[in-house]
Amino acid sequence: MLANAHPALEDFAAAIVHWQQQAGRHDLPWQTSRDPYPIWLSEIMLQQTQVSTVINYYQRFLARFPTLQALAHATQDEVMPYWAGLGYYARARNLHRCAQQVAEQWGGQFPREVCDLQQLPGIGRSTAAAIAAFAYGERQAIMDGNVKRVFTRYFGLYGNPASRAVEIELWDCAQSVLDAADPKLDMAAYTQGLMDLGSGCCTRSRPSCEQCPLNTWCYARLESRQHELPTPKPKKAGRERQCKMLILEQNGKILLEHRPSRGIWGGLWSLPQYDDQHALADACLGLGADIEQGQKMASLLHVFSHFKLHIEPWYLRGPLTRVAEPSPEQAWVAVEDLPGAALPAPVRKLLCGINEIIGSAGKHIP
Ligand code: SF4
Incomplete structure (x- = not known):
């Protein structure tokens, strides 16, 4: 079905705005402001992460910055540390670079034009459009995962939504809707309405079509094809990796390692990590420790978007045979300072798992 041939195109945006005002979300912390800074922060945090998870991080981040x-x-x-646990850490690094770029090149004010916003680190086409719509009322189409679901179902667009061809169709549909809408369209309400509809009504399984403002002309509903759309992405063979992690404790301190800024957990503090038992044993010798004296702890599986990591943690407590000299990227961190450290979620979980052992030495990780 072609967007420009759709019988109700001119009613689409108005129906979304009306529904948003009646049934959409109005109490999210970033909805109280038209200042692009908190709007931008929320949009970056909301990429790949649910609203319920983001709220606490958002408030803590804004209180600090x-x-x-x-x-x-x-x-x-x-x-x-204010991003640790949210995942997708490239977002935090880009966020920081973006703030510096806006401060240096734009006098501390976010640009208004979508094409300028899109030049900034971490801001893609949809995020730029959302910032421009919420902060400045600009008439720009958005296209996040939830919105893709609404459009593929409403317009009956088959094919992998991540493919270039379907992406182009989706953006064309979104633009056609805006072109057909009232020139005075409330862009903030429309944009929020699309997001709310995708996350709360047009859900992945069992969408609430009876409550949906688009139900009269929605292709998926009229043809009972909701379960087919969006077309599932072709499944990639899941990759699996194994690693060993060392929890080395000495005098109430744990050895941590700063991750390189690129790659998984980039810029965070993690436990020293090794590919196999030989590498772990060698590293322990270098640190004045003997892995034979260590305690193997319960394994942990962490699922990333593109692979699964099986972590086998080993706990070892000093005294070490000599004063261990950490490498330049390593540091001894006091147990009481761990809660404030920028740790990936599974590493924090592992360290909490040794609470009982560390507790016997009078220390606890809160
Ligand atoms: S009618 Fe149902 S399938 Fe169609 S957009 Fe609304 S909720 Fe989604």
Whole structure:
């Protein structure tokens, strides 16, 4: 079905706005402001992460970095603890770089034009459009995962939504809707309405079509094809990796390693990680420890978007045979300082798992 041939195109946006006002979300913390800084922050956090998870992170982040200038002047090490646990850490690094770029090149004010916003680190076409719509009321189409679901179902668009061809069709449909809408369309309400509809009504399984403002002309509903759309992405063979992690404790301190800024958990503090038992044993010798004296703990599986990581943790407590000299990227961190460290979620979980052991030495990881 072609978007420009659709009988109800001119009613689409108005129906979304009306529904948003009646049934959409109005109490999200970032909805109280038209300041692009908190709007941008929320949009970046909401990429790949659900609203319920984002709210606490958003509030904590804004309390620490209340302005773009405060964020731009911070170091990456100061920023990362406020992102630890949210995942997709490239977002945090880009966020920081973006703040610095806006401060240096735009006098601390986010540009208004979508084409300028899109030049900034971490801001793609849809995020730029959402910022411009919420902050400045600009008439720009968005296309996140939830919105793709609404459009593929409404217009009956088959094919992998991540493919270039379907992406182009989706953006064309979104633009056609805006072209057909009232020139005075409330862009903030429309944009929020699309997001709310995709996440709360047109859900992946069992969409609430009876409550949907688009149900009269929705292809999927009229043809009972909701379960077919969006077309599932072709499944990739799941990759699996194994690693060993060392939890080395000495005098109430744990050895941590700063991850390189690129790659998984980039810029965070993690436990020293090794590919196999030989590498772990060698590293322990270098640190004045003997892995034979260590305790193997319960394994942990962490699922990334593109592979699964099987972590086998080994706990070892000093005294070490000599004063261990950590490498430049390693540091001894006091147990009481761990809660404030930028740790990936599974590493935090592992360290909490050794609470009982560490507790016997009078220390606890809260
Ligand atoms: S009618 Fe149903 S399938 Fe169609 S957009 Fe609404 S909720 Fe989604």
